[in-house]
Amino acid sequence: xxxxxxxxxxxxGEFGLIxxxxxxxxxxxxxxxxxxxxxxxxxxxxxxxxxxxxxxTFFEGVDFDxxxxxxxxxxxxxxxxxxxxxxxxxxRPAQLTVSLGVSAKLPVExxxxxxxxxxFACKEHEIDLVGGDTRASMNGLTIGVTxxxxxxxxxxxxxxxxxxxxxxxxxGNLGAAYMGLRLLEREKRVLTDVxxxxxxxxxxxxxxxxxxxxxxxxxxIEALREEQIHPTAMIDLSDGLASDLLQLCKASECxxxxxxxxxxxxxxxxxxxxxxxxxxxxxxLNGGEDYELLFTVPLEMQEQVMRLxxxxxxxxxxxxxxxxxxxxxxxxxxxxxxxxxxEK
Amino acid sequence: xxxxxxxxxxxxGEFGLIxxxxxxxxxxxxxxxxxxxxxxxxxxxxxxxxxxxxxxTFFEGVDFDxxxxxxxxxxxxxxxxxxxxxxxxxxRPAQLTVSLGVSAKLPVExxxxxxxxxxFACKEHEIDLVGGDTRASMNGLTIGVTxxxxxxxxxxxxxxxxxxxxxxxxxGNLGAAYMGLRLLEREKRVLTDVxxxxxxxxxxxxxxxxxxxxxxxxxxIEALREEQIHPTAMIDLSDGLASDLLQLCKASECxxxxxxxxxxxxxxxxxxxxxxxxxxxxxxLNGGEDYELLFTVPLEMQEQVMRLxxxxxxxxxxxxxxxxxxxxxxxxxxxxxxxxxxEK
Numbered sequence: 100x101x102x103x104x105x106x107x108x109x110x111x112g113e114f115g116l117i118x119x120x121x122x123x124x125x126x127x128x129x130x131x132x133x134x135x136x137x138x139x140x141x142x143x144x145x146x147x148x149x150x151x152x153x154x155x156t157f158f159e160g161v162d163f164d165x166x167x168x169x170x171x172x173x174x175x176x177x178x179x180x181x182x183x184x185x186x187x188x189x190x191r192p193a194q195l196t197v198s199l200g201v202s203a204k205l206p207v208e209x210x211x212x213x214x215x216x217x218x219f220a221c222k223e224h225e226i227d228l229v230g231g232d233t234r235a236s237m238n239g240l241t242i243g244v245t246x247x248x249x250x251x252x253x254x255x256x257x258x259x260x261x262x263x264x265x266x267x268x269x270x271g272n273l274g275a276a277y278m279g280l281r282l283l284e285r286e287k288r289v290l291t292d293v294x295x296x297x298x299x300x301x302x303x304x305x306x307x308x309x310x311x312x313x314x315x316x317x318x319x320i321e322a323l324r325e326e327q328i329h330p331t332a333m334i335d336l337s338d339g340l341a342s343d344l345l346q347l348c349k350a351s352e353c354x355x356x357x358x359x360x361x362x363x364x365x366x367x368x369x370x371x372x373x374x375x376x377x378x379x380x381x382x383x384l385n386g387g388e389d390y391e392l393l394f395t396v397p398l399e400m401q402e403q404v405m406r407l408x409x410x411x412x413x414x415x416x417x418x419x420x421x422x423x424x425x426x427x428x429x430x431x432x433x434x435x436x437x438x439x440x441x442e443k
Numbered sequence: 444x445x446x447x448x449x450x451x452x453x454x455x456g457e458f459g460l461i462x463x464x465x466x467x468x469x470x471x472x473x474x475x476x477x478x479x480x481x482x483x484x485x486x487x488x489x490x491x492x493x494x495x496x497x498x499x500t501f502f503e504g505v506d507f508d509x510x511x512x513x514x515x516x517x518x519x520x521x522x523x524x525x526x527x528x529x530x531x532x533x534x535r536p537a538q539l540t541v542s543l544g545v546s547a548k549l550p551v552e553x554x555x556x557x558x559x560x561x562x563f564a565c566k567e568h569e570i571d572l573v574g575g576d577t578r579a580s581m582n583g584l585t586i587g588v589t590x591x592x593x594x595x596x597x598x599x600x601x602x603x604x605x606x607x608x609x610x611x612x613x614x615g616n617l618g619a620a621y622m623g624l625r626l627l628e629r630e631k632r633v634l635t636d637v638x639x640x641x642x643x644x645x646x647x648x649x650x651x652x653x654x655x656x657x658x659x660x661x662x663x664i665e666a667l668r669e670e671q672i673h674p675t676a677m678i679d680l681s682d683g684l685a686s687d688l689l690q691l692c693k694a695s696e697c698x699x700x701x702x703x704x705x706x707x708x709x710x711x712x713x714x715x716x717x718x719x720x721x722x723x724x725x726x727x728l729n730g731g732e733d734y735e736l737l738f739t740v741p742l743e744m745q746e747q748v749m750r751l752x753x754x755x756x757x758x759x760x761x762x763x764x765x766x767x768x769x770x771x772x773x774x775x776x777x778x779x780x781x782x783x784x785x786e787k
Contacts, residue, residue, distance in 0.1 A: 114690075114781070132493055136694065137602050138528040138679060139497035139592075149476055150494045153483035154574060154589050156542045160581040184482040198500045198587065230498060237504040238582030243542065245498050245589045248483075258481050335482060346458075350480065437458070 106207040116207065116233050120214045124221065124228040128193045130249060131227045140229035142194055144249040151248045151255070153184035159239035167283045167298075170209055172311040173242075174216025179315045180337065181246035182224060183390045186320050187335035188257070190250035194229045195221065198243035200236030213242075224317055254329075256394070261332035261351035265395040265416040268330075268404055270319050272363040273340055274379055277386025278371045279303070279310025285375075305367045313390045322407050330394035339385040342437040343393060345423055351395075354421040355435075357414030360428045384425075384435075450551040460551065460577050464558045468565065468572040472537045474593060475571045484573035486538055488593035495592045495599070497528035503583035511627045511642075514553055516655040517586075518560025523659045524681065525590035526568060527734045530664050531679035532601070534594035538573045539565065542587035544580030557586075568661055598673075600738070605676035605695035609739040609760040612674075612748055614663050616707040617684055618723055621730025622715045623647070623654025629719075649711045657734045666751050674738035683729040686781040687737060689767055695739075698765040699779075701758030704772045728769070728779075 108116060121135050133141040144150050157177055159165060182192035197217060201210065210233070221228055229247075282303055290296035300307055316335075323330065334347045340362070348355050364379050372379035395416060396404055404410055414426075423435040452460060465479050477485040488494050501521055503509060526536035541561060545554065554577070565572055573591075626647055634640035644651055660679075667674065678691045684706070692699050708723050716723035739760055740748055748754055758770075767779040 112781075132596070133601065138531040138677075139495040139534070139590075141493050141495055141532070141596075141599060143493040143596060144488070146490070149485050149487040150591075151483040151485050152496065152538070152540065152574070152589065152591060154498075154540045154542050154587065155576070156544055156578060156585065156587050158544050158578065158580045158585070161544075161579050187482040188485070190483070194496075196496065196498045196589075198498050200500055200502050200505075200585065230496070232499070234500060234502065235505050236502045236585075241500065241502070241544065241580075241585055243498065243500050243587040245496065245540075246483075247494075247496060252476070252485075252487065255485060257477065333482075437456075 104208055108201060108203060108205070108207055111207060113233060116210070119207070120210055120233065121228060124218060126227050127225045128227050130193055131229060134227055134229040140194060140196065142247060147251060148249040149252050149255065151185050151188055151190045151250065152245065153181060154243065154245045155181050155184070157242040159241070164287070165240070167287055168311065170212035171216040174213040175220045175312050177242050177244050178217055178220035178226070179313050179390055181244040182226065182248070183315050183335040183337065185246055185248040186316055187333050187392060188250070188255050189320060189323070189330065189333060190248040190255060191320070192224060192226050192246055192248040194227050194247040196230035196245045197228065198231045199233045200241035201233060202236055202239055205240065224315065256330050256333040258332050258334050258347050258350035261347060261353050261395040261416050262397070263353065263416055263418055264398045265331050266398060266401055266404065266412045267344070267355060267357060267414040267416065268394050268396060268410045269363065269391060269413050270316050270410055271389065271391040272365045272368070273336065273389050273391065274368045274382030274386045275306050275309035275365050276313060276388040277382045278368050279306035279308070281375065282306055282371060283310065303367055303371055305365060306371060310388065313388065315390060316392050319392050319409060322409055326403060326407060328396060328400060328403055330396055333392060333394035336389045336391045336393055337387055339387040340393070341384040341435045345435060345437055347393065348423050351416070352419050354417035354419050355414060355423045356417055356426055358426050361411060361413040363411050448552055452545060452547060452549070452551055455551060457577060460554070463551070464554060464577065465572060468562060470571050471569045472571050474537055475573060478571055478573040484538060484540065486591060491595060492593040493596050493599065495529050495532055495534045495594065496589065497525060498587070498589045499525050499528070501586040501588070503585070508631070509584070511631055512655065514556035515560040518557040519564045519656050521586050521588050522561055522564035522570070523657050523734055525588040526570065526592070527659045527679040527681065529590055529592040530660055531677050531736060532594070532599050533664060533667070533674065533677060534592040534599060535664070536568060536570050536590055536592040538571050538591040540574035540589045541572065542575045543577045544585035545577060546580055546583055549584065568659065600674050600677040602676050602678050602691050602694035605691060605697050605739040605760045606741070607697065607760055607762055608742045609675050610742055610745055610748065610756045611688070611699060611701060611758040611760065612738050612740060612754045613707065613735060613757050614660050614754055615733065615735040616709045616712070617680065617733050617735065618712045618726030618730045619650050619653035619709050620657060620732040621726045622712050623650035623652070625719065626650055626715060627654065647711055647715055649709060650715060654732065657732065659734060660736050663736050663753060666753060670747060670751060672740060672744060672747055674740055677736060677738035680733045680735045680737055681731055683731040684737070685728040685779045689779060689781055691737065692767050695760070696763050698761035698763050699758055699767045700761055700770055702770050705755060705757040707755050
């Protein structure tokens with residue numbers, strides 16, 4: 100945010116503000132018949148394709164802390180979070196609406212920063228901003244994002260398709276976003292009341308990037324398509340591996356066994372966890388906000404999946420009756436729970 | 444809200460709460476391929492139809508006051524507000540997502556009341572609840588609603604199609620919702636610190652109904668279709684006649700003349716305005732939240748429109764260069780402004 104200039108929102112009015120924020124959002128998708136500026140957006144999917152819709156809300160003080168979250172990054176991140184849900188259905192994101200609740204304490208320039216991040220994400224992923232509004236809110240910033248996309252019906256992947264013996268595949272690595280958040284919280288605590296604070300982030304830049312500016316795994320969806328790999332089930336990792344995997348198992352009516360030593364954890368994640376006397380596996384299992392993709396494929400596709408070079412196989416699907424377990428290197432079975440990792 | 448029972452949200456957890464709230468929402472539309480329970484909803488519009496999407500957010504303390512707004516009515520009202528935007532495009536609403544930000548002070552029973560109102564509206568208008576989430580919020584209740592619908596492309600009506608000499612048509616009457624709000628605010632003020640308060644609403648029940656439980660004008664869209672009347676432009680009245688009419692004129696690049704003595708105002712609206720020493724026309728022009736429809740039709744359709752028995756013709760479209768005016772019975776021209784009615 101440019102500290103030099105401060106324009107009060109009241110000087111523009113609601114419509115003036117929306118006009119200002121939504122300029123420079125060119126329409127990139129043929130499916131967008133009407134975007135911003137009418138009662139509703141109009142979307143015409145290609146013949147035979149279905150429209151997918153997902154919605155997320157982000158609350159200041161719960162989902163983000165503006166003392167250390169740059170608004171430009173926040174704009175980028177809320178788009179990632181929203182479109183990640185569409186990628187998890189194997190669909191291409193195409194449209195976005197953004198609804199803001201704004202307290203008077205934020206100047207227009209802050210909202211412009213937020214929209215710069217949104218604009219950057221829209222450009223990067225060829226998404227059209229098609230609607231939304233900006234309202235007064237009594238308390239803090241609220242960001243509502245609705246993402247729309249489309250896909251041929253037979254190509255859509257649900258959570259419910261996992262079958263016995265399917266391989267459980269995972270993109271990227273886990274726990275980095277959560278450790279990035281822990282680092283930011285630590286520096287905020289340490290530097291409260293310090294004049295000209297200089298937070299210590301050296302060596303942990305990757306963790307900050309994963310928390311503040313996570314990238315949606317559009318590349319995975321494209322790679323799967325190119326390799327003609329059709330996952331049997333898929334979910335995005337927003338609540339943590341344990342919780343999201345249990346959701347997939349519940350929808351697919353199956354059990355699962357994943358192997359602790361196969362869960363990919365980045366070096367910086369382990370290093371900071373060590374420094375904080377934490378188990379990095381806890382961050383991976385329960386951290387959330389990784390926005391990686393978890394999917395299942397039939398056993399016989401193992402080689403094909405490995406050839407992608409983007410995925411780790413961390414376990415396999417079992418019958419529902421056998422439950423959901425994490426297997427430790429010494430052969431112990433630990434039951435997966437949505438929250439809280441059993442202390443050893 | 445049943446005062447006898449109070450279940451804390453924390454006892455259910457996020458997923459348990461969502462499961463509880465979203466039960467008893469049967470799927471009614473063939474276009475709903477997948478509703479609640481996956482990363483995104485999947486909607487398959489009939490061949491040749493476009494999907495319409497609109498989003499609204501409602502903030503406690505700004506958009507509603509829980510001291511006098513029954514949660515059941517609030518649930519109904521947010522659905523009305525959302526689908527009214529689709530009706531204004533001449534489309535049929537079909538799907539809905541609801542995202543809640545909830546402070547811990549609200550018990551589960553309160554949210555069940557809210558969802559009962561949403562359920563009632565969904566049943567009445569044959570809408571499927573297809574998604575949403577419930578999150579913690581630091582401050583008050585926030586309700587985000589996304590409504591989806593579909594319509595043949597050639598049937599969709601935009602704000603931008605009004606042409607010179609078109610008639611300006613209006614459903615229902617204006618200002619009642621605003622006067623209902625004023626009445627509730629007055630009784631709240633008067634009865635602060637009164638034990639066992641007994642608010643005085645007698646004779647103004649219609650105003651309360653219009654503010655607390657406005658009905659979406661689905662009937663108008665159906666009547667227009669039956670009579671084969673295709674409006675040239677349409678908008679719903681959520682911000683007040685002046686503001687919404689100016690939006691339509693801006694989008695259609697035209698001017699307008701409306702006649703003060705043709706603006707329909709209910710008897711109760713006038714009576715309460717008199718009692719409060721207000722001009723009822725101010726309520727009609729700037730009040731908002733009426734959720735009536737404003738549309739334009741070619742001049743030659745006057746008789747056909749009047750036959751509907753549901754609509755008043757309040758003026759006509761003029762060239763952009765002549766501006767937007769309210770004409771008083773004594774022939775004075777008053778320029779329309781988005782907010783604020785010039786005092787006589």
